[in-house]
Amino acid sequence: MAQENKVANAMKAADYYRDGTNDELKSQYMEEQTITLAGKSYTLSKISYLDAKIFAVELDTILMNQNPLVHDIFAKYAVSAFDLVRMVNVNTKQGFKGALASGNELDFVLMMARQFQDPDVAVQTRRTTWIRTIGAGMIANVQQFFEDLTGAVAAQEQTMLEEEGQIWLAFYNPAQVPCVDAFQIQMNTEPYDIQSLDFDFVHTQSGDVIIEFKEPWTLPPEQSGMINVQYFQVGTDEMRPIGLWVKMAKNLRALLTP
16 A cells, blocks of 8 residues: 555655564664754654654555645655654653654644634734735735744744744645745744745646645744745735644644644
């Protein structure tokens, strides 16, 4: 069943996944190591291969009935996604237990609109939808796509808590007439290079309106970031991110505000 095992296969190729019983794998560990992202060093915690197996199996399970391209993207960056889990686990220290996690143990959720600040209303207001009306006054001006939800000032970076992190992989945009053609990540107040979003070209060629980031963007614990976008024409934007938000189980108990 290759479709279901794409993430597990990618992690196995990188020695992030091993076959074996749960009892065998819980005593086998990836050792602590350090990686560099955007010129800054981050620690990846020691973690069991059982936790890696749980992560791979659960991610494959929830993606098996989605667009195969989405599954491919998550498989392509499965190691980076599990590296994020290990970054968060440096602080939580309870490992990844997925859907059966409790307390400080870790789980993930796919990105949903209500996790994010609504860029068109007052601060500390969650989005109810990814759909956004783009008016003439928004053209040729910097607009926020991802900004702080927790503070009292609009259009500023959101800081991850000590026990959470995000990884952004791609944008999906099913809008009939795309309004956005570029985005820019900003992390710890430093802007990254702009990246183009030519959804018209993607739609015309393949029918799958998905554009990957040139590199996955990981927002580790206690780091801040935001994403700005460029709208070039009026209409209805429907762009949404493809990625994961890793959190402690005890912070995934409120159904309306995951």
